Amino acid sequence: MIDSHCHLTSISKEKSEIIKIIDRAKENNINYIVDIGVHPSDLEKRFDILGSMENVYMTAGFYPDYAYSYEEQELSAFKDKIISINNDKKNIYMIGEIGLDYYHNNEDTYKQQHLFEMLISIANELSLPISVHTREAWNDTISILSKNKVDKRGIIHCFSGGLEEAKKVLDLGYIISFSGVITYPKNTMLRDVAKYVPDDMFCLETDAPYLTPQKVRGKKNEPSFIKYIADTVANEKSVNVEKILEMSYHNALRVLDGSIV
Numbered sequence: 001m002i003d004s005h006c007h008l009t010s011i012s013k014e015k016s017e018i019i020k021i022i023d024r025a026k027e028n029n030i031n032y033i034v035d036i037g038v039h040p041s042d043l044e045k046r047f048d049i050l051g052s053m054e055n056v057y058m059t060a061g062f063y064p065d066y067a068y069s070y071e072e073q074e075l076s077a078f079k080d081k082i083i084s085i086n087n088d089k090k091n092i093y094m095i096g097e098i099g100l101d102y103y104h105n106n107e108d109t110y111k112q113q114h115l116f117e118m119l120i121s122i123a124n125e126l127s128l129p130i131s132v133h134t135r136e137a138w139n140d141t142i143s144i145l146s147k148n149k150v151d152k153r154g155i156i157h158c159f160s161g162g163l164e165e166a167k168k169v170l171d172l173g174y175i176i177s178f179s180g181v182i183t184y185p186k187n188t189m190l191r192d193v194a195k196y197v198p199d200d201m202f203c204l205e206t207d208a209p210y211l212t213p214q215k216v217r218g219k220k221n222e223p224s225f226i227k228y229i230a231d232t233v234a235n236e237k238s239v240n241v242e243k244i245l246e247m248s249y250h251n252a253l254r255v256l257d258g259s260i261v
């Protein structure tokens with residue numbers, strides 16, 4: 001089964017520690033991990049530590065916070081870097097996380113929108129899906145995704161909207177990814193989305209080291225904690241946990257394989 005979004009090198013900088021984290025994930029039946037990038041400069045370090053690890057899928061990201069400080073030429077360098085990594089058979093499976101974050105910064109939001117659109121066009125040029133980060137920016141996110149079709153679609157990571165937003169992104173063909181946030185008592189709205197979302201349109205993620213599920217709050221989050229998120233979704237869907245984990249795995253793989261239509 002899979003953790004469709006986490007940041008292994010943010011959980012620990014030590015390779016030996018990361019190996020232990022992956023082992024604990026395996027003991028909990030999580031055999032695949034998608035390691036998410038946040039900036040072009042993190043690729044080298046991540047490949048250094050994780051490149052040789054089996055069943056770790058790598059992405060290349062450009063977090064919206066950087067929209068205020070990047071130079072235009074960094075974008076072509078980013079694209080070239082991904083092309084060269086993929087030519088080397090080291091495989092980047094997705095562009096992300098990318099998106100809009102008006103919680104961190106809601107000034108000159110056109111800068112974030114521009115970067116997001118540029119990155120979407122890179123994803124299309126490279127024929128890759130995207131991992132979307134969106135926080136307090138639903139209207140602009142949905143309008144950008146509507147105007148800028150991504151051939152390979154993607155995943156709305158750490159989905160935090162309600163039914164209305166869920167319907168809109170599902171209509172656009174995006175998979176909704178539930179994180180530990182769905183386990184927090186006050187988030188009834190998210191649990192309603194879990195009840196609603198079709199079985200083939202959701203996946204599960206920890207976003208570790210962030211967003212530790214309720215039952216283990218206080219601990220540093222890690223991929224083995226997917227089970228707590230699966231539990232909550234299983235409850236809402238009245239399906240057993242194993243089945244939920246399986247659905248998440250198939251849905252995430254469908255995106256990573258680029259076979260989503």
Ligand SMILES: [Zn+2]
Pocket residue numbers: 005006007036097207
């Ligand atoms: Zn993340």
